[in-house]
Amino acid sequence: MNLIRERGVAMKKKQTVTIYDVAREASVSMATVSRVVNHNHNVKPETEQKVLNVVKKLNYRPNDVARGLASKKTTTVGVIIPNVTNSYFAALARGIDDIAEMYQYNIILTNSDGDEKKEIKALNTLYSKQVDGIIFMGNDISDEVREELRNVRTPVVLAGSVDPKNEFPSVNIDYRKAIYAQFNKLFENGNDRIAFIADNLSRSINKDYRIRGYQDALKDAGVPFRKSLLIEATDVSYESGYKLQERLIKSGATAAIVSNDDVAAGIMNAMGDNRINVPEQFEVATSDNTQLTEMTRPTMSTITQPLYDIGAVSMRLLTKVMDNEEIENNNILLSFGLKKRESTKD
Known part of the structure; x- marks a missing residue:
C-alpha cells in the first residue's frame, strides 16, 4: 500500500480511477465504457446502466486532456465577451451555452472589457488551452486582433459583431x-x-x-x-x-x-x-x-x-465550421422588429 505522511499522520495516497478500472469492475470493454461516458447510445440499456452505476460507485471522472489528445479535440470552445455584466452580451452568452451543451462542448468564458490588448491576451490564453473554436463578441475588430485571428487555424465566429471585410463568419441583425x-x-x-x-x-x-x-x-x-x-x-x-x-x-x-x-x-x-x-x-x-x-x-x-438566438445560432454555426460542414451563408442576419413601449408617442 502506498502511503504518504503529513504532520506525522499516515494517509492513503489518492489513487486516480481510470477507464480500465471501470471496465474491469463492470465486466465490459474499455470501448463500451468510452461509448457510455461520451453519450453514445449504441449500447444496450442494461449495459449502459451497469456502467453508469460503476462510474458513480468509483467516482470516475473522464480525463478531458487525455481524451483530447486521442481525438485531437478538447470539446472546448472559448468565448470572448466585452462585459460579462452587460445584459446584451449576457443574453448572447446564454444562447451560446445552451447550444454548446447540446453538442457536448464546454465553454471557457473570458472578459475583455472591449480592450484590444485584453482581447489579444484572451485569444492567446484560449489558444494555449487548445480550444476547438472561438466565439468573439465585441463592437469592433482591430487590425491587431484580426491579425491574431488570421495567424491561428482555430475556427472563429463573430456573435453580435460585424466584420466589414467579411473574413469571419458572423451572426447579427441588419x-x-x-x-x-x-x-x-x-x-x-x-x-x-x-x-x-x-x-x-x-x-x-x-x-x-x-x-x-x-x-x-x-x-x-x-x-x-x-x-x-x-x-x-x-x-x-x-x-x-x-x-x-x-x-x-x-x-x-x-x-x-x-x-x-x-x-x-x-x-x-x-x-x-x-x-x-x-x-x-x-x-x-x-x-x-x-x-x-x-x-x-x-x-x-x-x-x-433576438439576443438569445444570435448566441445560439453563432454556436451552431461554429460547430459546422469545426466539423468542416458545408455552410450556405457565412454572414447570417436574423430578423429584427420595433417594440412600442412608453418612451415614444405612437
Missing part, C-alpha cells in the same frame, strides 16, 4: 435597416430633429452600419443632416447617458435613437429629473431590448433583437 426603421417611426411622430447616440461613432458597427441607416432615413425623409445630432457617449453606461441630457436639449433634438439600453435609461431619467416629460416633450428609442427596457419607468421603446 443594423442599417433597423436604425432606418426606428428613425422613420420617430419621424412619423412629428420629429425632424432626431439625434443618434452611440459610445464610439468611429467603430465599424456605427460608422459603416448604424450611421448609414440614420443618413439613409434623413435623405429619404428630406431632412438635412446635422452634425450636432450625431452624439458620442463616453461609454456604454447609465452615467454617460445621464450626462448627455443637457447637450441633447441644447442641440434642439426632440427625440433620440440610442445604441445601448443603459445609455438610453440614463438619458431618459435625466430628462425626468429636469422636468422634461418623456415622451410628450422628448422621445427615446433604444436598440437592444434587454430586460432593462421593461424595468424603467416609463418603459422604453426599442429595436428588438
Whole structure:
C-alpha cells in the first residue's frame, strides 16, 4: 500500500480511477465504457446502466486532456465577451451555452472589457488551452486582433459583431435597416430633429452600419443632416447617458435613437429629473431590448433583437465550421422588429 505522511499522520495516497478500472469492475470493454461516458447510445440499456452505476460507485471522472489528445479535440470552445455584466452580451452568452451543451462542448468564458490588448491576451490564453473554436463578441475588430485571428487555424465566429471585410463568419441583425426603421417611426411622430447616440461613432458597427441607416432615413425623409445630432457617449453606461441630457436639449433634438439600453435609461431619467416629460416633450428609442427596457419607468421603446438566438445560432454555426460542414451563408442576419413601449408617442 502506498502511503504518504503529513504532520506525522499516515494517509492513503489518492489513487486516480481510470477507464480500465471501470471496465474491469463492470465486466465490459474499455470501448463500451468510452461509448457510455461520451453519450453514445449504441449500447444496450442494461449495459449502459451497469456502467453508469460503476462510474458513480468509483467516482470516475473522464480525463478531458487525455481524451483530447486521442481525438485531437478538447470539446472546448472559448468565448470572448466585452462585459460579462452587460445584459446584451449576457443574453448572447446564454444562447451560446445552451447550444454548446447540446453538442457536448464546454465553454471557457473570458472578459475583455472591449480592450484590444485584453482581447489579444484572451485569444492567446484560449489558444494555449487548445480550444476547438472561438466565439468573439465585441463592437469592433482591430487590425491587431484580426491579425491574431488570421495567424491561428482555430475556427472563429463573430456573435453580435460585424466584420466589414467579411473574413469571419458572423451572426447579427441588419443594423442599417433597423436604425432606418426606428428613425422613420420617430419621424412619423412629428420629429425632424432626431439625434443618434452611440459610445464610439468611429467603430465599424456605427460608422459603416448604424450611421448609414440614420443618413439613409434623413435623405429619404428630406431632412438635412446635422452634425450636432450625431452624439458620442463616453461609454456604454447609465452615467454617460445621464450626462448627455443637457447637450441633447441644447442641440434642439426632440427625440433620440440610442445604441445601448443603459445609455438610453440614463438619458431618459435625466430628462425626468429636469422636468422634461418623456415622451410628450422628448422621445427615446433604444436598440437592444434587454430586460432593462421593461424595468424603467416609463418603459422604453426599442429595436428588438433576438439576443438569445444570435448566441445560439453563432454556436451552431461554429460547430459546422469545426466539423468542416458545408455552410450556405457565412454572414447570417436574423430578423429584427420595433417594440412600442412608453418612451415614444405612437
